[in-house]
Amino acid sequence: MVWFKAGPLFEDSVKLASMYKEKLVSAAEAVSVISSNDNIVVPPGAAEPEVLMEALxxxxxxxxxxxxxxxxxxxxxxxxxxxxxxxFRHVSWLTSSVxxxxxxxxxxxxxxxxxYEYPKFIQxxxxxVFMGTVSPMxxxxYFSFGVSxxxxxxxxxxxxKVILVVNPNMPxxxxxSFIHISQADMIVEDNTPLLEIPKPELTKIHTKIGDYVCELVDDGSTIQLGLGxxxxxxxxxxxxxxxxxxHTHFITDTIVDLVECGAVTNRRKNIHQGKIICSSAVGSKRLYQFMNNNPLFEMHAVSYTNDPQxxxxxxxxxAINSVDEIDLLGQCASEPIGPKLYSGTGEQVDFARGAMNAQNGKSIVVLQSTHKGRTKIVPMLESGSVVSLSRNxxxxxxxxxxxxKLRGKTYRQRAEALIAIAHPDHRDGLAEAAKKFGLTR
Incomplete structure (x- = not known):
């Protein structure tokens, strides 16, 4: 009679399964380790451990x-x-509308x-306590941190303390992007669908802006898209x-569209050839499924993806990023307009500086000329507004x-160039303001 002898892989799998079972607890039991005055860190976006947040x-x-x-x-x-x-006090490292x-x-x-400094801030x-959603072991x-x-x-x-929520919906x-079971103190299981955000609709104004952006992007370029x-x-x-x-921070459904239509191949990249380099994904179920076990994507911490060097x-x-407002000097506000602080800078400074220092690199800021009849190109930013992107x-x-084109231009040239792309209804007013401030004659 021949008896089955367990090999190393079988023995390891039994050991891992036992370790998993020992660490498996309910959401209520997991958050019981949290005390008053604790600092809790949770991942952004769709990787938020909802079941733990509600139990807390x-x-x-x-x-x-x-x-x-x-x-x-x-x-x-x-x-x-x-x-x-x-x-509870929420500390926002990048604010959303909620x-x-x-x-x-x-x-x-x-x-x-x-x-790109955030991991160091965390360290x-x-x-x-760290609490995050991961893919199945x-x-x-190993678990994967998936979309974040x-x-x-x-x-x-x-x-x-490290608490992991294992969710089969996490790619x-x-x-x-991996963490080993030995690094987890507790494990909670959940099958809640990942949070999604709708894909932006393409309007006539978007198409016009997109056509101009297209003129600036050469075949073979490496692109970054802001989350806006x-x-x-x-x-x-x-x-x-x-x-x-x-090479970007956030992956969205737009990237999937560009891959599927053949525009994005990554074959002309001089580093990480053949790979999409990213740190986070925010979008639809289609996006999350597209990323699952897909070797096209290589996830890194923001200390790498967003490092300007x-x-x-x-x-x-x-780099392609949107801003809320720009003045005639070229200063951009992407956070609050005025003195009410409610947001953070996001990734646009990291990528603007990185792109402009790259060989043949470009940084593109996009914005609609008006919003609800109000010009988004203004003589000067409102008093108290935070400058997200400096004029430099x-x-x-x-x-x-x-x-x-503002880089390498004088104040006068900048003002004239920005007035030329403002809404026609506001150009005369901007021209008068430019003269008043001594930017033009």
Missing amino acids: ANRKSELKDVRIHQMLPLREASYLKPGMERH VKRGVKEGRAGVMPGYL DMDVD DEHG VDYTIAAAGSAK RTMGY SLANATALCLSVKKGLGV IIARNHNMV DVDYVVTEYGIA
Whole structure:
């Protein structure tokens, strides 16, 4: 009689399964380790561990001054609602619409900084608990952080306690996105669908802006797209291009469109050839499924993807970002307009500086000329407005009325170029203001 003898892989799988079972707890049991005054770090966007956040909110009567650090929340969790601020304080590392009200009302705070610095900020912080959503464990005992690497590796490595929510809807992504079961203190299972954001609709104005952007993007360029709907909608016009590569922070459905139509191949990249380099994904279920086990994508922390020196190594790098407002000097505001602080800079400074230092690189700022009849090209930014992109960090500006090249131009030339791409109804007023401020004659 021949008896079956367990090999090393079988023995390892049994050991891993046993370790998994020992660490498996309920959501309520997992958050019981959280105490008042703790610093909690959770991933951004669709990787937020919803089941843990709600279980934590249920403990509000037991807790005070718990600080929850997160970038870009996509839903208004219970702990974010008015009346919860004595128990929980949200610290926004990149604000979304769901927390702007809380920031304005003083119930939440904002962490300023360049995005590529965030992992270092995390490592320097006293992190009590990291909680994040991951893909199911593989045969080697690894989970993937899926759609959000960002600062998660740094947070998980620094935290005193690590709680992972295993969700079969989380894609297993490639690159530097893995954590081993031995690094987790507790595991919770959940099958809630990942949060999604709708794909931006392409309007006539988007198409006009996109056509101008297309003129600036050469075949074979490596592109970055900001998270704004305007940047993503206009980038759909790049479908006519050939041999594009991608090095970006956020991956959106627009990137999938450009891959499927053949515009993005990554074969002409001089570094990471054949790979899309990214750190986070925000979009639809289609996007998340497209990324699952797809070797096209290589995930990195923002300390790599957003490092201007790394970005600058890409030849023909083109950064495409939207801003809310620009003045005649070229200063851009992408956060608050006026003195009410509610947002952070995001990735646009990292990529603007990186792209402009790349060989044949370009940085493109896009904006509609008006919003609700109000000009978005203004004589000067409103008093108290935060300058997201300084006048020295702006290269090309595109509206539906054309392209303004600002880099290497005098103040007078900048003002004249921006007035030329403003809405016709506002050009005379801008010209008068430029004369009044001594920018033109």
